[in-house]
Amino acid sequence: MFGPPPRIALDFSHPKPRDGMPTPTNADLVARWKDEPAPLLPLLHALHERDGHLSEDALRDVSRQLRIPIADLFGIVTFYHHFSRDAGGAERPRVCTGPVCAMRGADVLVASLRAAGHDPQAMPCPGRCDQPVPVIQGDTVLTGRTAATLTSGPSPLPAPPPDGIEECVFAGIRTPGRATLDGYRSQGGYEALTRAVGEMTPDEVIGVVDRSGLAGRGGAGFPTGRKWRAVAEAPGEPRTIVCNADEGEPGCFKDRVLMDHDPHGLVEGMALAAYATGAVRGFIYLRYEYPETFDVLEGAIAEAVAAGLMGDGILGTGFSFDLMVRRGAGAYICGEETSLLNSLEGKHPFPRNRPPFPVTHGYDNLPTVVNNVETLASVPPILARGADWYQGLGRGGHAGTKVISLSGDIARPGNYEVPIGLPLRELLDDWAGGPLPGRCFQAVTMAGLSGGFLGARDLSVTLDEPSIRAKESFLGAGGIMVFDDSRNMIAVTRESMEFFAEESCGKCFPCRIGTQRLVERLDGKGPRDLDAWVDEVTDLSEVMKKTSACGLGQAAPLLTESLLRYFPDQVREFVAVRGPQQKG
Amino acid sequence: MSNPLADMDKPDVIFCIGTNMTECHPVAATRLKRALTRGAKMIVADPRRIGLADISDVYLPIRVGSDVSLLLAMAHVIARDGLLDDSFMEEHTTEGEGFLEHVARFTPEWASGICGVPAEDIEAAALLYGGADRAAIYYTVGITEHICGVDNVQSLCNLALMTGNLGREGTGVNPMRGQNNIQGAGDAGALPNNYPGFQSVTVPAHQEKFARAYGRPVDLEEGMTKVTALDLAGDRIRAMIIDGENTVVSDPDRQHCEHALKSLDCLVVIDIFMSETAEMADVVFPATAWAETDGVCTNTERRVQRLRAAVPPPGEARPDWWILSRLGERMGWEGFGFQSAREVFNELCSLSPIYAGLDWDRIARSEYQWPVPEPGHPGTPRLHEDGFINGRGIFKMLTYRDPEETVNEDYPIWLTTGRRLPAYHTRTQTGRSEGLDYLLSEERLEVHPDDIAGLGLQNGGWAELSSPRGCVHVKVRATTRSPRGTVFASFAFNDVPVNVLTGGGYDPVTQTAALKACPVALKPVAPPPALGQTGLGGALGRTAPP
C-alpha cells in the first residue's frame, strides 16, 4: 500500500536534469514516435516535457515529419489547455477553480501562491474534488489549501460500503498490493481472461456481457454487449479497443481511483473486449491531469506483457493484443468519444458527425469499441462470477452497480459503488454521513455538471436513469456535487456554465454562442427586465438542448433550466438587484 | 490531355514529370491534392524540389534533361517484374516484343548514373506506377522544352502502353497546356503542318477541300516553324505578322530574336499593350482584350468554351478577327468580309472534322470536349476509350541523348527556367494588375545554399549569369528547392531576361527550344547602380506608348 503522502514544495527548476542523459533532439523524439500508432500526442508531450513548452521550431519539425500541415498542427495545439507555447509556460502553476474547489478555498490557494511569488492560472476541474484544491505544475499534480502545504499522492481509496452491500469493481480495490500483478492474481485476477481465451468463443464472451445488463458507465449507458457485437460483426480490420479514461466531467473522479489502485482490472477488461471483438490493438486515452495514473498504467501493462497476458500470442494462444496509453492534453470535449478518436488520430478534436458510429467508423475509420474505464473494469468480475450475479447487484429491477463520485458540502466525500436503484437520500445520509454540521442540502448536481441540479425537494429519486430522467436530469457518469443552504445557486450556476463555455469546442453554433451568452446573463448582463431575462435564458437553453451537435451543448442548459425550475426566487432577486444594464 | 480534368482525382497512382503544377496550373493541381487525400500515391520527377515534391510519395530529383534515362529504366523494371498489361499490349499495340527486348539493357543502375537518382528510388517509382490499376501521367513543358522533347513524350507513352494506362478513367498521358488558348491556336490551324482540325497540309484531299472553301489552292508543302522563320528573317522571310506574342522576351536567345525582327522589311504586330516586340513594328494594331472579346477557346482537356465580352474596349481597339478580316480586304482578297466572331467560328467548325458537331450556339454551356464529329455527338472527354483511332499504339525504341550543350569547365552550372504562381508569362497582364507585385515584385535566381557558399555569392546579393549567348544580372535567393549545381529563374521579368542565355538547341522534330536545360556560369557582381531610384520589377512603365 501507499505510505503517507509526501509533502512537496513547488519546484520551478527547468529543464529537469536527467541522469547523465543527453537532452534528446527534435529528430530523436520524432524518430522515437514517428512509426508508433497514434504518435502525435506522445510526441508533443515529449517535446513539451523537454522544453517546458512547444516551440515553433519543434512544431515545424513535427509538422514536416508527421505530415500534418503546420497551420493545422498549430490550431490543434491551441485547442488543449495544458500545452504551453511560451517558454516556461508548463511551469506556471494552474489551480482548479471548478465548482467544488471554488467553494473550498481555490481563491485562498491562488492568493498564497501569488504571495509566494508565483503566477497561478485558473484551470478547469482536474478530477480531485475529493481532495481540494489541486494545482498542476509541470507534470506534477499537488493538492492542498496553501502553497506551503501541497502534497501529492494517489487517489484516496473508497470507504467500504455498508454491511451486506456487494460491490463489483471495488470488491478487491482495498486489498494491499492489488495494483501489482501478483496482488491482482492472488485475488483471481486474469482468471477470467484465461478461461475466455482457453474455453470460450468470442461470441460466448459477448453473450455473458450482454446478459449481465452491463451498460456504458461513462454516462451514455449504451448496452456493452450490443456494442461489442456490432464491432465484432463490422467489416474492416484491424479493430481497436479504446478505453475512454478522459475523465473530464467536473465532480467525477471514479475512473482515477480504479486505475490508480486496480489497473490490472482495466487491462484485463480491455483484453477481454479485444478477444470478444477480434481487436488487435488498444489505447487507454488518459486525461492529462492524471500523470501518476499514467505511470501506474504503463507499469501494469509492462507487467502483463512480461507475463504473457498482453502482446503477441496471449497465454500461448493465437490471440494477440497490444495496449498503449495515450495522454490527453486538457480538453473536456475529448471525453466525447468521437472527439477522443480525433484527438488520438492527431486531428483537431472536434466531435464527429454521427452516424456513422465508432463501432463501424472509429479509430482510423475502422471498427472500434470505445468504453469507459468503469465499464471495462466491470467485465472481468462479470466473466468470473456470471451474468446473473451482476444483474442481481442492482435494485428495483436495475442491473449492476454504479460508482458515484460524491463531493462538495457532504460529510464524507469520496467514491461509492452503489447498487443501481439505490435511493439518493440513502447514499447522502447513510453512506456519506449527511450534510455538514448545522447545514441542510439545497441542491445536488447530477452527472457531474451535465445533469444540472436536483433541488432538495427531488432528492427522493433512486440512482437509476429512469428515475432521474423523470426529473429532467440524468445520472450520467455518476458525479454528484452537493450544495448546502449556505450557497448562492446563481454563483454556482455561473461557475458551472463558465466551465462549459470554456470547454465548448467551438464547432456548433448553439453551444459555442449559447454557453457564452448564458455565462454573460449569469454574470448580470442581458435584459434588466425579469421576464425578458428569463425569456432569453429560456430560448438559449431550449435551442442548445434541441440543436447542439453533441452532449456538451445539449447538457449545459440543464443547469439554467434547473436553476429556473428550483430557484426562481434567487433568480428574481439576482435580476432585480444587479446594477444598470451592462453591455457585453 | 487524353483524359478529362475530372479524372485527375481518380488515379491510384499519379506520375508528375516536368510539371510544376501547383504554380503553373494551380486549379488542376487541386484535383491531384484531392486524389492524395483520397489515398492515391504520387511520384514526382523534377530537378527542383517543387511544391508537388513536398506532397509526393516518391520524389525523383533528376538532373535536367535526363528524363529519357529515367523513363527507360522504369520501363525496364516494369518489364523485368512482369507488371505488363499483356492483353492491352496484345490488342492495342505493336512493336511490344521488340520494346521489351530493347529496355532489357537499361537498368536502374545505368539510369542512376545519368539522372542522378538512386536506383532504388527508380525501382520504387516503377513498381508504384506499374503496380497500379489506374495510373495517370501528367507533364508540362518540363518534358517538351528539350532537344529530346519528342523522345520524352514518347517514353511516357511507352510506359502507358506497356501498362495499359490509356483509354480508361483515371489514366492517360496528359500534357497540361500553359496558355488559355494554346490548344485552340492549334485546333484553329495556326500550325505550319496542319489545316484547322489537325488536317495535314500534305494530303491532297485536304488541299482540295480548303481550296474549295478558300477559293485558291494552298501549297502541299508544310510551312516553316517559327524557329526557322526567325532564323531566316531578313533572308527568305521578309515580313511577319505577330499576334499577341512578346517574342523578344519569351523566346530563347533574345539577341537573335531582336536581330531577326529588325532585319524584316515589314513587321505587323497585333497586341493589347506596346510590348517590347510591338515597339519594333512598322504597324501596331490595338486588339481587344479578355473580357472585351466574344470568341471561343479550348482548354487543356479539349473543352471548347465561349469567351464573352463584358465591357467595351478602350478607344478604337478591335477584335483580332476583325483586324485580320479588314487587312485581308485591304489586300484585295475575296472572302474576308467577316462581320462577327460567330461567323468566323462557324466557318472553322464547318471545315474541321473534330468540330463538325459544334457551332457558336452549341458551345454556350462549355459542355463539349472534341472530337465532336457530328451534331448530337456528346463529345469525347476521354480519348482512346475504344482503342486507337489510327490502329495501334506503337512502341518507340529510344535511347538517351545528352542535351546539345552540357555543363563544362566554362559553364559548370545548369540553368533551368519556368514560371511562378503570381506571374503569367512575361507579366504583360499580371504585372499590370494591382497587388500581384505584393506576392512577387522581382526575379530572384534560386540557388542551393551550398552553391551560394561555394561560388562566393550571397543570399540577397547579385550574381552574373552567363552562357555562350550573353549574360544577365540577377538577385540571388538561397533555397534548397534548387539542387546543388542547378539554378532556376523565371522568364517573367523583363529586367532579368533569362532568355538572353537560352537557345542552345531545339528538338529536331518539333523545333521546340531547349529552355529547360542551359549550362551557365555564375559569379558574384556588384548591385546595379541607382537601384533605389528606379526600383525593380520594372518591365512596366518603360513600355508606355510614346
Add this chain to the structure above:
Amino acid sequence: MGRNGTALTLTLDGERVAFRRGETIFEVAERHGKEIPTLCYDPRLEPFGGCRLCVVELEGARNPVASCTTKAEPGMVVRTRTASIEVQRRVLMEMVASENRDTDVDPLHGYASQEMATLLDRYDARTGRFDGALSGESRFDDDNPFIKRDYDNCISCYRCVRVCAEQEGDYAISIMNRGFDTKITTEFGGFLNDSACTFCGQCIQTCPTGALGDLKALANRDVPGETETTRTICPYCGVGCSVDVMTRGDQIVGVLPAMDGPANEGALCVKGQFAFDFVHHRERLSTPFVRDLESGKLRPASWDEALDRAATDLRRVVGKHGRESVYAVASGRAPHEAAYMLQRFIRAGLGTNHIDNCSRA
C-alpha cells in the same frame, strides 16, 4: 434504387419522395424544392454540421437532426419546417447576429457574402437580442492586397478553413482555441503571405458573412451602377476555369469563380481571381500606331491609315520577295477566331503554310 431494384423512399413533409443511396436528407430536400437554411454548408465540401440551422424533425429521434450530415434512409419521416423548428432557427439566427459587428454586408465581398443577411431577413431575426461579447478578432494588420480579414464578422462556420483544405489542398488556415474564443488563424498567427496561402480567394468566396472579403472588388465599391455578371473563361493558363466577370457600367469591378464551371467547379487561382484589372490599364493600346517614315518613331494613326500602311507594306514584300516571304505567328492567348483568321490570311491570301503559334517557346 435499392438493391432489389425498388425505389428508396422517405416521407418529406408528408409527401413520399424517392432518393438515391448515399444522399443526405438535405440533398433530398433541396432536390424537392425545400429551402432549408444553412450557414456552414458549401455543396463542394464535406458536410460539417456546425450551424445547426438545417435541423429537421425526424420521427423517432429525440432531438431534431442536422439534415446536412444525416443520410437518408428508407422509411424516414422527415419534417423540414415545423413551428418549433422554425422558432429554433430564428433563435439561432438571433444568436449568430449577436456575435457580429455588422449584419449588412456589401455583396462585393464575395460570392456567398449575402447568405447570413438573407437568412436574418427571412427569419425576421430580432437583432439586438442576446447582446454580448463579439467573437473573432479582425486582422486588419495583415497588409495583403487581396483578402480582407475582418474576423469581427466571423461566425466560425469554418467554411474558409475547410475550403482551403478540402478544395484547394493548401491547409494555410486553421482553427485556433476553443468555444467562443475560436479564431481563424494561420500557422503561429502570422500574415497570410507568410503562410501556405496561395491567395486563390476560395475562402473569400465561401464566406457567408463578409468576414472575408475581396479587397480588389471592394476597392470598386464606389463605382456607380448595378453590378452585372458575364460568364467567360479565365485568360491565364490552359485549365480553362469559368468565371463570372462583375461589371458596373463599362468597368470590371471583380471576378467571381463559376461554381458550375466544368473545369474548375468554383475554384480559381490568384491570377484568375485577382489579376483582372490589366484590362483597364492606362497603357492599353487604344489606337493603331504606324512607324513615322521621317522620324522613324511609332505614332498614333487612324485605322484607315494603319490598315493601308500594313497592306501596302505586305503587298510590296510579296511583290518583291514572293508570297513565301510572309510569315505569321498566332497567339496562344487570343481566341480561336484570331488564330483561324491569321491562318486564313496566310493560306487563303498567300497560299502558303507559313503560320505557327507560340507553343514552341
